[in-house]
Every structure is written in C-alpha cells, then in structure tokens.
Amino acid sequence: MIQALLVEDHDLFAEGMKSMFQPEDGITIVAHTKNGHETPSLLEEHQIDVILMDIDMPILDGVTTLKMIKKRGFDHPTLMLTMHQSMRFVKEALEKGAQGYILKDASKPELIEAIRTVSARKNYFHPKVNEQVFDYFRNRGKSQSGLNELSEREKEIIKCLAEGMNSKAIANALCISEHTVKTHRRNIMHKMHVNTSAELVRQAMEQGIIEMG
Amino acid sequence: MIQALLVEDHDLFAEGMKSMFQPEDGITIVAHTKNGHETPSLLEEHQIDVILMDIDMPILDGVTTLKMIKKRGFDHPTLMLTMHQSMRFVKEALEKGAQGYILKDASKPELIEAIRTVSARKNYFHPKVNEQVFDYFRNRGKSQSGLNELSEREKEIIKCLAEGMNSKAIANALCISEHTVKTHRRNIMHKMHVNTSAELVRQAMEQGIIEMG
DNA sequence: CGTTTAATACCCCAGTTGGGGTATTGTGTA
DNA sequence: TACACAATACCCCAACTGGGGTATTAAACG
Numbered sequence: 324m325i326q327a328l329l330v331e332d333h334d335l336f337a338e339g340m341k342s343m344f345q346p347e348d349g350i351t352i353v354a355h356t357k358n359g360h361e362t363p364s365l366l367e368e369h370q371i372d373v374i375l376m377d378i379d380m381p382i383l384d385g386v387t388t389l390k391m392i393k394k395r396g397f398d399h400p401t402l403m404l405t406m407h408q409s410m411r412f413v414k415e416a417l418e419k420g421a422q423g424y425i426l427k428d429a430s431k432p433e434l435i436e437a438i439r440t441v442s443a444r445k446n447y448f449h450p451k452v453n454e455q456v457f458d459y460f461r462n463r464g465k466s467q468s469g470l471n472e473l474s475e476r477e478k479e480i481i482k483c484l485a486e487g488m489n490s491k492a493i494a495n496a497l498c499i500s501e502h503t504v505k506t507h508r509r510n511i512m513h514k515m516h517v518n519t520s521a522e523l524v525r526q527a528m529e530q531g532i533i534e535m536g
Numbered sequence: 537m538i539q540a541l542l543v544e545d546h547d548l549f550a551e552g553m554k555s556m557f558q559p560e561d562g563i564t565i566v567a568h569t570k571n572g573h574e575t576p577s578l579l580e581e582h583q584i585d586v587i588l589m590d591i592d593m594p595i596l597d598g599v600t601t602l603k604m605i606k607k608r609g610f611d612h613p614t615l616m617l618t619m620h621q622s623m624r625f626v627k628e629a630l631e632k633g634a635q636g637y638i639l640k641d642a643s644k645p646e647l648i649e650a651i652r653t654v655s656a657r658k659n660y661f662h663p664k665v666n667e668q669v670f671d672y673f674r675n676r677g678k679s680q681s682g683l684n685e686l687s688e689r690e691k692e693i694i695k696c697l698a699e700g701m702n703s704k705a706i707a708n709a710l711c712i713s714e715h716t717v718k719t720h721r722r723n724i725m726h727k728m729h730v731n732t733s734a735e736l737v738r739q740a741m742e743q744g745i746i747e748m749g
Numbered sequence: 750c751g752t753t754t755a756a757t758a759c760c761c762c763a764g765t766t767g768g769g770g771t772a773t774t775g776t777g778t779a
Numbered sequence: 780t781a782c783a784c785a786a787t788a789c790c791c792c793a794a795c796t797g798g799g800g801t802a803t804t805a806a807a808c809g
Contacts, residue, residue, distance in 0.1 A: 336640065342555045484732075509797070521736065522697075725768095
C-alpha cells in the first residue's frame with residue numbers, strides 16, 4: 324500500500340481525493356494539510372511514500388513548499404497537482420526536484436498510474452504536459468534562450484503594471500528611473516511576444532506570474 | 537437519499553466528489569458529466585433531486601448550462617460550485633435560478649449542509665459569499681447603478697483588449713469606429729474604477745469576465 | 750579571466766491612450 | 780408616451796506607450 328501525503332488548500336478537492344482510493348488501488352492518503360508550513364512535521368510523523376502537492380495555493384505555493392522541504396533534507400518523491408498547463412510551472416517544479424506533474428482534469432486511472440510511477444522514483448508527466456515539455460526543449464534548441472525566463476525584477480514590473488501603475492508610478496515605487504521601467508517593460512514584451520500591456524497582464528495571469536484575487 | 541447530478545469538467549474533482557459521500561451522509565451522486573450539453577438527457581434518464589454545477593467549465597460554462605436547462609423546462613434545485621468569490625457570478629447564477637452557491641474551498645460538512653438545504657428548495661450561500669451579497673446590496677442601495685454591470689458589447693471590448701488589440705484593431709474587428717471603441721473603453725474603465733487597460737484586464741480576469749487559457 | 754546576463758539609464762519619435770466634453774439613434778421599460 | 784440606457788460617433792489635447800537605438804555597471808558562470 325502506497326502511503327501518500329496530500330498538500331492541498333481546497334478542502335472539497337482534498338476530501339474527494341481522500342475518499343477516492345479503494346483498497347484495490349493500493350494507494351491511501353494518510354495525511355492532509357492545507358498549509359505548506361505543516362508539511363515537514365507531517366513527513367516526520369507519518370511514513371510517507373509519496374507527496375501529492377497542489378501548486379496553486381495561497382500564502383505558500385506548491386513549488387515554494389517543495390523547495391522548502393528539500394532544503395530541510397527530506398527527499399520524498401513528489402507529484403505536482405495543478406490546473407496549469409504552463410511550462411513555467413513544469414520547469415520550476417522540475418528544478419525543485421519534483422518527480423511528476425499531473426493536471427487536475429486527469430482521470431482517476433491516470434492519477435493512479437502517476438502516483439505508482441512517482442512513488443517508484445520514476446518520472447511521470449501527464450500526456451498534456453508532455454507536449455509542452457516537448458515544445459519547450461524544441462524551442463530551447465532553437466533559441467538557446469529557453470522560452471521566456473523572466474527575471475525577478477521583470478516580474479515585479481509586471482505586478483505593478485497589473486495594478487494599474489504607469490511608468491512614472493512604477494519608477495517611484497521601485498526607486499528607479501522611468502527610463503529603466505520602460506526598458507524592462509519592453510524587454511518583457513519581447514520575451515512574452517505581446518504587443519500591449521493589457522495582453523502582457525493577461526499572459527502573466529494565465530501563466531501564473533501574477534496570483535489571482 | 538438525495539440523488540445528485542454532478543456537472544464538472546475536472547475529472548479528478550468529480551471522481552473525488554463521487555467517492556466522498558458515505559451512506560450516512562444521505563447523498564449520492566448518481567450521474568456525472570463533463571459536458572453541459574449532456575445535462576438535459578441525464579435529467580431525463582435519472583431521478584435527480586439536486587444538480588451540482590461547476591461554473592468554471594470550458595465550452596459551455598455553468599451559468600449558461602443552467603440557463604439552457606431551465607429554458608427546456610427542467611426545474612431542478614441547483615447548487616453552483618466554483619472557485620470564484622466574485623459577485624458577478626453569484627448575481628448571474630441567481631438570475632438564472634440557482635438555489636445556492638458554494639466555493640470549492642468549502643469543507644465537506646458545509647457542502648453536505650448546502651446540498652441538503654438546496655435539495656429542500658431553500659436558498660444556501662456559503663459564508664464567504666454571503667459577505668459579498670451583503671456588500672452588493674449595500675452598494676446597490678447607495679448607487680442605484682448596481683456595482684459594475686457591463687454590457688455584452690463592453691465585455692467584447694475587454695476580450696479584445698486582453699488579446700493585445702489596440703483601438704484601431706478592435707474597431708476593425710467589431711466593424712465600429714475607433715471613436716466608439718475609445719468611448720467604450722472609457723466607460724468600462726469608469727465602471728470598474730481602473731486607470732489603465734492593463735489593470736482593466738487584471739480585474740476582468742479576476743472577476744471571470746475573461747476565461748483563463 | 751573573459752563572457753554573458755540583469756539592471757540600470759538615456760536618446761528619438763510616431764502613434765495611442767486616457768480624460769474632458771457632446772450628441773444621435775434604437776431599444777426597452779416604467 | 781416618456782424616460783433611461785446601450786451603442787454609436789465626434790471634438791480637443793496632454794501624457795503615455797511602444798519600438799528603434801546605445802551604454803554602463805555589477806554579478807554570475809564557465
């Protein structure tokens with residue numbers, strides 16, 4: 324029996340996951356937390372074979388949580404659960420040492436297969452994610468630059484734009500010159516292949532660079 | 537035993553919901569569809585006491601589905617399930633005849649209470665939603681205008697803006713003059729209390745006016 | 750120890766945006 | 780019928796945006 328820890332903020336989804344697995348599935352969720360901070364202590368209390376980690380959580384998101392527990396010396400195989408099909412998250416999750424990535428609109432058999440694969444320390448990608456990974460490395464080979472890797476500063480600029488600030492306001496807020504803000508914005512727009520700030524914000528939200536509400 | 541129909545596109549969430557209810561809960565999900573279009577035939581095939589309707593679905597969203605089945609003469613009590621805490625959705629769902637509204641981060645007991653309440657044809661609001669409803673009517677009393685009721689045309693303009701179109705491109709796409717586009721955009725920005733198109737798009741996405749990729 | 754990259758800053762400039770007006774038409778509703 | 784409102788269109792104009800450059804500095808990386 325594979326013993327799983329579920330890190331997921333949506334209670335209803337978590338409840339569902341817990342009661343979903345039958346004895347014949349060979350999987351059981353032995354612990355659940357809505358809070359990334361509680362993860363380490365749960366990993367100590369229970370004998371966990373695999374972590375099921377939601378990416379989209381407020382306060383402490385899945386990728387950050389993963390980074391944190393790896394840093395503390397835990398090395399549990401981890402399956403990332405998300406609604407986002409974005410390469411950004413896949414890439415970040417892989418960098419932090421996740422073994423697998425599955426979308427929330429996957430089927431139960433797919434999830435079971437994913438959990439079994441990951442708990443055996445093999446990599447699992449949901450078919451829909453696989454396409455993205457393929458595209459990613461194909462583009463990477465071409466452009467060397469690796470899609471759209473935004474710097475922290477650039478993400479900061481995007482957040483300001485999304486909050487309705489213009490160049491001058493951003494310059495004041497970040498204590499830099501208006502020229503610099505303009506340069507950043509232009510670089511971001513090039514990287515993301517968009518033509519207006521409005522489209523920039525849309526893309527950023529879809530890719531999870533900006534958190535929702 | 538309350539017999540429920542679940543309309544939900546995320547397979548994993550649906551699977552979870554199905555296996556979540558125990559006999560002592562007095563609730564069972566007798567049918568599930570990922571597709572709003574299938575709802576009417578399922579309502580005919582099964583004896584359904586309550587519909588659990590996800591709002592955030594591609595192709596045919598929950599509110600549209602609800603409108604469609606009401607139009608076809610079905611009058612099942614319906615509980616809307618969503619991640620959005622936005623007043624816009626609450627309002628639309630109510631207008632289309634939903635009996636209740638619950639967020640996906642509710643707890644299992646809350647969900648059970650909601651289903652029981654709605655199936656008895658009483659109204660149910662999740663506490664978090666209740667605040668919004670209260671705010672809404674309080675503002676409504678003040679301003680008479682009712683928060684930010686965007687016209688269909690205005691929503692169309694927003695979608696174009698989010699796709700990176702400028703006034704000229706939107707004017708061409710919608711076969712109207714550039715002046716008109718400008719007027720619309722200005723009206724929208726007033727209604728939504730934002731100062732830039734970028735912020736406009738952010739707000740629109742948070743309120744669900746624009747669907748996510 | 751060179752090379753790359755992020756962050757910073759500046760120049761130029763056409764074109765768009767955002768804010769202030771006003772006005773006509775059609776539709777729907779009180 | 781009369782009033783309200785959505786959609787349309789136009790005027791003016793200061794300010795900002797987006798696209799084209801170039802360049803310095805410091806940090807990161809092989």
